[in-house]
Amino acid sequence: MAPSGPGIRLLPNAITVLAMCAGLSAVHFAIIGMYGAAIGSIAAAAVFDGLDGRIARLLDATSKMGAELDSLADAISFGVAPALVIYVWKFDSSREGWVVALIFAVCMVLRLARFNTLLEVEQPPFAKEFFVGVPAPAGGLLLLLPLIVDEQLDRSGWWSGKIVVAVWTVGIALLLVSRIPTLSVKTIKVPPRFAAPLLVLVGLLAAAVITFPLVALIAAMLVYLGHLPYSVRRYRWLAKHPEAWSVAGKDRRAIRRAHGVAARRLGLRQPLGGRVAGAAMRAVRRPRRAVGTTHVAAEADGAARPGKRRGWRQIGLRRHDRP
Template sequence: MTARGGGSRHDPAKSIGILMLPSMLTVGAMCFGLTGVKFAADHRVDIAIAMVVSAAILDGLDGRIARLLKASTKIGAELDSLADAINFGVTPALILYFTRLGTSPAGWIVALLFVVAMVLRLARFNTLADDPTAPPYTRDFFVGVPAPAGALLVMAPLAAGQQFGHGWWSAPLAVGVWTMVVAALTVSRIPTSSFKTMTVQPRKAAGVLVAVGALTALLLTYPFVALLVISAAYLAHIPFAWRSKRWVDARPAAWDTKPAERRAMRRQQRLPVRPRRAVP
């Protein structure tokens, strides 16, 4: 998501090309997302999933490039929010409707409810992002599952069908229930990690690089398995994010510390206190 709150002021010396680059990526992401609907209607589920994943990748890039180039604009933020509603609300709902929900009235209701939940989630995100009274630690957490993650999670039944063939995960009832669960997570108050301020300690850098290499190899070899693994890992992280936010929320003194420092503080508190030996 493009960083909000940047306003429309910018350095007049910057070229229009630099200012437009993040918005160009946003428009490209929107084209990827809508093209996914076209492939779903053509029964090319594999390419439809790839289009949604590509839109999510571009969505992650446009905001970071905007901050890197200091090219955040008000119109870019509004365009990004509109593109998110299309890419991660309308597009997944239509893909599921055409491929798994049976194009029935009940399936259409499920698709509509998912879009409404995603739009409400994005509206809340925009409101919270512009809240000047929010504590500093809130930048490390989202309220509810963010839109790109929700779109990828709701596509899990399609990924399972592509990898393992038809099964209970392909039944319209199962897909409809799963879609409603994901919709509820997006509009919930459950905290999830934003990963924007995540840092890697130097001694753990090698392990992180190995993990990234393994994930990349899995994506290239078994992309649908990789999507399922990522979805499961994301769901598994939610209890840890909830506990982390609860911890820092109860300790205002830790609000301005970095996430790595907070983790060190929590580990220190969990260490057992050894009784001192009496001096003879």
């Protein structure tokens, strides 16, 4: 018997509530000093956040209530909860630390508000491949990176100093509200021939996460930060090439190669003058020999004989007559 409509709509919302509970549980674990569990709770909230929207679209159970609930859960799980975890870990009973935590939480809420607003604004077709600024789950996990490193190494260092953590928190907050385009994994398509190797890679990643969870999180966060220059470059290239907006990745690579060939033909090769100048310098640096009348006549005719010094015509320059 097929499930009823209300029951189907309940499932994505239930996953969203689980994400919110996981985020709030991170605060509880931080208060009692279980920072590893707090990190795991934020990571679990990120996994739930990635599932609820996809399940809602697969079941055709999207709703206005679900969208609002998802934004509220993201604000709590990736804005309020990570800020409080960092505050309890490093800035407990510190007024300056509380201000830093507030900055991050406010920037997260502003980022989510802007995201909801952009959903109603018409944008170029390629814009759906990017987020504007760092998304909420990535921002929440990036904030915890100093704590993750501290837990993995089981000791404190320069990365866990109050000033370093404060600057890091403000920097991640600015990335949240920035206009930097970041890649969206929702639109990435894999060719069929790469499906099997990709599944093997996913299995290896899952094994790494289970065996070395903190190391895997650190590596994932560093890779994410490293992809930002590539994402900006890709966004700018697509903005300048409308012919690549609605084609597959293979065709985009062909367009990029074609533009690269055209650019080289337009003069991005090594200029001829550089080669001529280099040949002239080599000719000038050669030791001078005794020049006779026969040698001068040969240079004037442009025909260099074996063993003789090369004339100006042989190295690509004209000889101007003096007035």
